[in-house]
Amino acid sequence: MASDTKVSLQNLPRILADDDAVKVAGIDVDGQLRGKLMAKSKFLKIAEDGFGFCSVIFGWDMHDRTYFRELAISNAENGYRDLIAVPDLNSFRRIPWENNVPFFLVTFYDSATHETLSACPRSLLKRMVEKLHKDGKGAMAGAEYEFFQFRAPEGKSAATFLQENPVNSLPSLTEGMFGYSITRPVVNQDYYYGIFDNCKKFNCGIEGWHTESGPGVFEAALEFGEITQMADKASLFKLVVKSLGTKYGITPCFMAKPREGLPGNSGHMHVSVIDKRNGDNLFIRSEPDPNPPYPDLKHLSDLGRHFLAGLLEGLPDIMPLLAPTVNSYKRLVENFWAPVTVSWGLEHRAASIRLIAPPTASPKATRFEVRVPGADTNPHFVLAAILALGWRGVEKKLEIAVPPLGKGEDVGGSSDKGQRLAKSLKEATEVFKRKDSIAREVFGDEFVEHYAGTREHEIRLWDEAVTDWEVRRYIETV
Template identity: 50%
Template sequence: MAPNDTRKVHTAETIAKELENDVCVKVSGSDIDGIPRGKIITKAKFVKSLEEGFGFCNVAFGWDMLDKTYDESVQVERGYSDLLAKIDLSSFRRIPYENNVPHFLFDFHDPIANSPFKACPRSLLKKAIKDCNDLGFAPLCGVEFEFYNFKETPESINAKNGVNLTALTPGMFGYSLLRPTLNSKFFDEVYHHCLAYGIPIEGFHTETGPGVFEAALEYGDALEIADRAHLFKKAVKQIALKHGIISSFMAKPYADLPGCSGHMHFSLKDIKTGANAFVDDGNEESAGGNEAKAAMKGMSDTMRHFIAGLLEALPSILPLMLPTINSYKRLVENNWAPITVSYGIENRIAAIRLIAPPTCPKSATRLELRVPGADVNAYLGIAGCIAAGVRGIKKKIEPKFPPVQGGDNGVLGERLPRTLKDAVNLMMAPGSVAREVLGDGFVEHFGRTRLHEWKQWETAVTNWEIKRYIETV
């Protein structure tokens, strides 16, 4: 079995054999923004760390994506002591575009509390998966990313102050068979290197917009898909740099062009039977005259409760899906991005799209959350959805309105928060759903990092302001 096969069980002995001819190992974990933070270590140190982990400076959670340290409101140990990095042997893969160096993911552990670190994204997802498993279900998901590509380098972007960038290709060419030809080596390397890296891409094509690609990652177990989504961004960016290209997962690079989504698909597998738990088996509980149930023919009560839980939680967990200032500029009317708490059958304008027969095989019944942008930290986005859905199943929550059908938007739900600050205030409010399903420790840390992001925006002088006011006022 190849090292990139899903969740192969490894021991220290089997890993030692796998690394027989290696001299070093790459290890990394996810920070709160989803940015891989890691290092190369000697094989000897790696082997020594397998049982108890190794020290990793907690500044990884004490600074933002540009390495600016947070103020005192974000609580990290200010001496910047070490957290423990605990290696997950089942994450073993090799990086094909880096001389096949072995790569392992790790989780951040709090050595004082002797528990997973409160802000570790991967640990948060593991907890959500365990809560789902305790109900008898295994969460499955898939992730799609859209991303812009530019004929730029880090040096040229810096020289241009990030504006007036040259797109990889001009024009609007969604699903084009022409445009990939212009940069076929880059396009093909992304596909094949990702496959060799253990990130199979189910579908890869151009999306509408200058130099935009979209990749749909193969469906699978939630933790594995989150790992793949996390590493996919890194892989694309690294491969792009080798071709003199900058790939961007920013949600809305241009005000007048489509944004970049990070859609997520979900279903639950019955652990005992292996069947799709979102499919109505004909023995579902009675929901009386429930209008939503009547409209969701072929979908199970479990699916309906999961959806209702997600709908109820969505405003509260929104910062997990839309984590940056820019995220919210993608959610605008008439742009295929959802702006309300809503769900619909085969509706790509609603926040949640229900996918069921006759438009797919019964076994492929699932939901698609269309809210996240490509800037989402997949660990957090997937964790939030699963936790919200599990809450819905436990409490047997019912949707407050029926799903809209097809292109009919009908009466959609409440407007989603318009800014990061508004969304964070909902998340951090006493008694919020987010606090219930994610825990106070995580919400306090994550929420305050997002308020830090808002403060950076509030004091920034933008190109828009310069252009509008420099001469006129």
């Protein structure tokens, strides 16, 4: 269950008085939680200074295969050294589906320098937020995730089933296209309400929860909040869904495009900048601009305009963070409600960036919805990228160089003046790692070199793979 108690080193023994064990987890570059269960006595000893955690989680991929090109953080030469994992006491919650065992997220530090690890997702986002804090500002965020769900025949896991059967034969949780259906969730009522209830107890509450268009597809809008907490909650939401799915024999699927010919899974992020002193939304314009550069900007503040300009200018350079897998780019294609260009517009649901502002929204709700990310993303990296690009625009007072898409204008159509975004992970990674990349400017070389190396590993695995499609197409015809 969630806890309203402020946890400190002083009251930690009292809070854990009735517990025997504690669960801890950190987040790797692919957004996976990596952790362990430890005895309470051990946890109390390491709560302040942290404990050794093998760096190999930054030296291998999502299937524990070490990277083809060894990277600086973790490699054979440095013996896959230990990092220091320090529990974040403010992340305390209890896992309701595991007998309320205490749970803490950790942040990774370099054991040699004791500085935050360049590739640690939580640290990267925190470094971006600190730039705003120095100027007396903060950021708020919200997350939306769509995901398919499958149920393998009784007695088999989805992974086992797929070893023996074609991918498309894996049964969906429900069939048909029934977005916003009130009756469909009743078919799997305990699972559906179980996710909603456990998310609330686990402090990653859902604001809206419904079926989406697609067989077995659900969508969750998480309760908005401070941006670093939102990133944590987005990661933990996936943990809830996958854990509950395991209990019910259901496999939730957050990959960007699980099914050919159907819409993919999005992971839209909503962001606004606030005054830290009073919480005021700094994207609000106090009075409508009588002569805005574009009518869509009439109610957006100057700071908001610079933020938008930064997003638009930097978007092509950070695509591997918003589309991190080979499969991500199967979602980012024309005619499937997915953005494919550097584009924006007031309440435009196909553009890369949707401006939500008056007159269609209340002033206090003014924000940007960044619609490029899929559900396969690492939320800490996505929010760090949005904040880094937007704040760069504010600092440099950038001007919006791309006109908005009007209602009814298609992304990628003749009226869309925006640059086409990368069509593959290989193309995106080459732009991301080039010497004059905006990614290097905002994140630094160390992070870019590491993350680019992880994506190059993914690309090589894909390049060497022989797919079912190839075999079916060429086995007897060439």
